Amino acid sequence: xKKDIHVVGAVIVSSGKVLCVQRGPDGTLPGLWEFxxxxxxxxxxxxxxxxxxxxxxxxCHVHVGEEFTTTRxxxxxxxxxxxTFYCELVDGSPQLSEHSDMTWRDPADLRDLVxxxxxxxxxxxxxxxxxxxxxxG
Ligand SMILES: Nc1nc2c([nH]c(=O)n2[C@H]2C[C@H](O)[C@@H](COP(=O)(O)OP(=O)(O)OP(=O)(O)O)O2)c(=O)[nH]1
Numbered sequence: 001x002k003k004d005i006h007v008v009g010a011v012i013v014s015s016g017k018v019l020c021v022q023r024g025p026d027g028t029l030p031g032l033w034e035f036x037x038x039x040x041x042x043x044x045x046x047x048x049x050x051x052x053x054x055x056x057x058x059x060c061h062v063h064v065g066e067e068f069t070t071t072r073x074x075x076x077x078x079x080x081x082x083x084t085f086y087c088e089l090v091d092g093s094p095q096l097s098e099h100s101d102m103t104w105r106d107p108a109d110l111r112d113l114v115x116x117x118x119x120x121x122x123x124x125x126x127x128x129x130x131x132x133x134x135x136x137g
Contacts, residue, residue, distance in 0.1 A: 002074065002077075002078050002079050003078040003079070004078065004079050004081060005039060005078045005079065005080045005081065006039065006040045006046075006081050006083075007037060007038060007039055007040070007080050007081065007082050007083070007118075008037045008038070008040060008046045008049050008050040008053065008082075008083050008084070008085065009034065009035030009036065009037040009050075009082055009083070009084040009085075009119070009122070010035050010036045010037050010050055010053075010054055010062060010064075010084070010085060010087040011035060011068050011084050011085065011086050011087060011122070011126065012036065012062060012087045012088070012089060012094075013086065013087075013088075014089055014104065015104075016106065016107075016130075017104035017105055017106055018104065018105050018106075018107060018110065018126060019035075019036065019094060019102065019103075019104055020033050020034075020035070020102065020103050020104075020105050020110065020113055021033065021034060021035070021036050021057070021058075021096075021099040021101070021102045022034075022099055022100045022101040022102070022113075023099065023100065023116070024098070024099060024100050025100065028077065029075075029116050031100070031114070032114055032115060032116040033113040033114060033115045033116065033119070034115065034116045034119055035084055035119065035122070036053065036054055036057050036058055036094075036099075037049075037050055037053045037054070037057075037084075038053040038056075038057070046067075046083050046085070047064040047085070050062070050064050050085055050087065051064060054087070056097075056098070057097060057098050057099065058094040058095060058096075058097070058102075059092060059094075059095040059097065060089060060091060060092030060093055060094050060095065061089075061090050061091035061092060062087040062088060062089055062090060063087065063088045063090045064085050064086075064087050065085060065086040065087060065088060066085065066086055067083060067084070067085050067086075068084040068085055068086055068122065068125065068126075069083075069084055069121065069122055069125050070082065070083040070084075071118065071121040071122060072118075073117055073118035075117070075118070080118045082118045082119065082122065084122045107126050107127055107129075107130035107132050108127070108130075108132045110123050110126060110127065111123070111127075
């Protein structure tokens with residue numbers, strides 16, 4: 001049985017752009033892009049975990065809004081249940097610390113990044129919500 005890993009991710013939108021962060025070269029899913037966030041710790045709500053992770057990773061504070069989507073992806077190391085939430089920056093601006101890189105992207109340009117596989121459904125939903133039209137092919 002693979003282990004279930006409950007992860008929260010922040011969809012931080014500012015001036016129409018979405019914050020994307022790149023995982024470091026070591027560890028799980030090296031170099032892939034993801035939403036800021038991480039594993040929910042025992043006793044935490046998803047929202048509490050997200051606020052904590054954003055402070056740890058980006059040294060800024062967000063208001064966690066409504067849930068965006070929850071999807072599940074099976075990796076070789078476990079089953080990641082990824083819940084993403086709309087978040088609004090309320091204090092400070094994101095500072096790079098644990099990640100290799102960060103970028104604010106227009107929803108139409110998210111696909112240019114190589115995302116963690118678990119994130120693809122959320123990325124597609126962002127495109128839909130922001131009216132990105134994709135021509136076939
Ligand atoms: N934070 C975050 N993690 C994600 C996303 N998509 C995705 O598959 N993950 C995976 C990567 C990790 O296995 C796990 C989150 O773990 P984490 O960020 O709290 O901790 P970590 O890098 O130390 O993870 P690990 O090396 O211990 O597995 O979920 C995402 O969009 N954001």
